[in-house]
Amino acid sequence: MSYLFLFILGLAVGSFLNVLIDRLPNEESIGGRSRCDECLTKLAWNDLIPVLSYVKLRGKCRYCKMNLSWQYPFIELFTGLVFVVVGSMSPLSLEPAYASGNISINQSLLSLHTSFLRMAAYLGIVSTAIVIFFSDLKYHIIPDSMQILLFAFSFLLVVSFGLTPQLFLDHVIGAFVVITPILFLFLITKGRGMGFGDVKLAFSMGFLLGPLGGLTALYIAFVGGAVVGICLLIAGKRGWKSKIAFGPFLIIGLITMLWWGERILEIVKGLYGV
């Protein structure tokens, strides 16, 4: 699949993710044409072309001339780039095995299907991760529909690697191992330190990454949260008691381990001599 195609697909998906980020937490319908945030004028199709409309209108609404949020082109471009990265990193190239003649056509068709399944799962995971990251950051809400989708895409990815009972059990154990510390924090802080959305997110993380990968992702999230929290405190932007959404840090941990997990786990195992 060409990178240009993936980039354009990512721009279009990103445009839809913008809609989800702002409408799902506010329980608005995701159908219906987008409106300007300021003057509420329904936007025409040529106001809705990803990135290009924003550039052409110089970041201002065509009707009321108010500034459009930079979030729109940013998410579109970001999703486009992420889609290209996914395309370049997931094991898509089937040419060598097929060309070498060692694999029958049936088998290579099967692996072609597997590759597309895997690709779809990866794209689904990063797309839902983007929505969860930004809706939690902006509104402190992780929409349940995105939690379900994230779990479904994670399930798809795990299945695409060939499912044995042992492997499946490993992922289920991962889900329960990773949910435990977050659930504990949720209960002792009475939901003020962690939201229940974080608990549900931890379940998918553990299932997707397995016990060791999931816990490492959690560790990355806690370190990231602490560093950003301290920086905000020093900068005087937040007090001790103010809430920082934890979902974005969980997402950073999840994506980091999904992409570089094997290498990171090798380093971790080396450090502890496991």
Ligand SMILES: [Zn+2]
């Ligand atoms: Zn307007």
